Amino acid sequence: MVVTEIQRALIARGYDLGPGGADGDAGPKTIAAVTAFQRAAGLVADGIAGPLTQAALQKVDVTERRNPVERPGWLVLAEAELGVKEGAGAANNPRVVKLFADAGFPGIKQDSVAWCAAAVGAMLARAGFKPSGSLAARSYEAWGVGIKEPVLGCIATKRRGNSSWQGHVFFVVGANKDTVFGLGGNQSDAWTIAAFKRSEITSFRWPAGLPLCADAKLPTTIAGAKAGVSEA
Template sequence: MKIIRIQKALIGLGFKPGPLDGIWGRQTIAAVRAFQTKMGLEPDGIVGPLTLAALFPDQPAEFGLEQADIVWFKEARRLLGTRENPGAGSNPDILDWATDVDVMYKSDDIPWCGLFVGHCIASTLDREALPTNVLGARAWARFGIKTQPTPGAVMVFWRKSLQSGLGHVGFYAGEDTEAYRILGGNQSDSVSLAWVSKDRFVAARWPVTVAAPVPNSVTVGRTDSLSWNEA
């Protein structure tokens, strides 16, 4: 479900989610909490199955990559195409992500896949704790709770070798028999979709402030080659 549909529904019911911009920000979260309180639901600011049913009584349940509650994944999708600046200077949007999550970050020459995930989580889930080392991709293996690979899950991989301590992190956006399709930052120096070998998989994690998912896989046809170096 598109976020703008939720915003329009809230406005129609007398709530104030802020601009009709399709962005899951603090005003929209506050409006969802106000709606949930009025309806006698847990005011968690998440459009889970009960809230979705209250907002859209005739809307069938949604699964996979379109489900309403994976708002951090929707933010990641919105940012597809964001690129680091080549040569001198940095993309100010990427630097702003660091400011927003209170991370010291001077240049987009520094790997920013963890920063991208941190931005998507922090900007859409205002009660979710981030790892201490947001920039460290492998630190995300301790984020939230353990899950199986499933739409929207935070997916952690090793880079160069399992023992190197280096890694990559992004969001589950599908799979085939040998690789996961990952929506992430710093993939070919941009926010993009890339295929990462299942042999490199370290962990799948899920936010603690969102109801644990019933894991399900999404099979996607692959035409691109595997990604091997995301720095």
């Protein structure tokens, strides 16, 4: 199946692909819909429409009950960036530099500029949401709406050092009473999952008007998440 055929099959099952519909662009809304369909069909929910997913989509019966999207589109996109790091020495990784452009700052061409807010802003923009419009990490303290407890994919901000304005911003992928696990950029100069002290968190934010993801329980620990990562 080509992309437009996959999209038509998803639309026939009631999945919302946005105003573009079956436009042939496998963007974040299509990825999120594929992931939700896979969960409903009992398949591996990886957002990739492989042979098993295509076979399930081609079934005549389109009456299966679909589940709400459990992983927000911006988080699916961010997960695909894991491992991407700054260029060595004076080199600039174009994949990191593009984050600035997608977040609304095309004039920045060096990946040595702190890019955690650019990483969050780019993922939001690619998923169809408006970023904070700033490269200051703690600008996200005023973005969207505040939530008392973290949920999967929400944006978290934290203090950095003793400054009243310096900070860091990332997507939440796990939490317990002492620690918040964040998927973010510029964490030791790369996209990683890191562990942060919950006492350092200044806010949890969610897009205004968007329902929270259904039944997306946060893991309380994540193997391999490192504490003490550099955020500068």
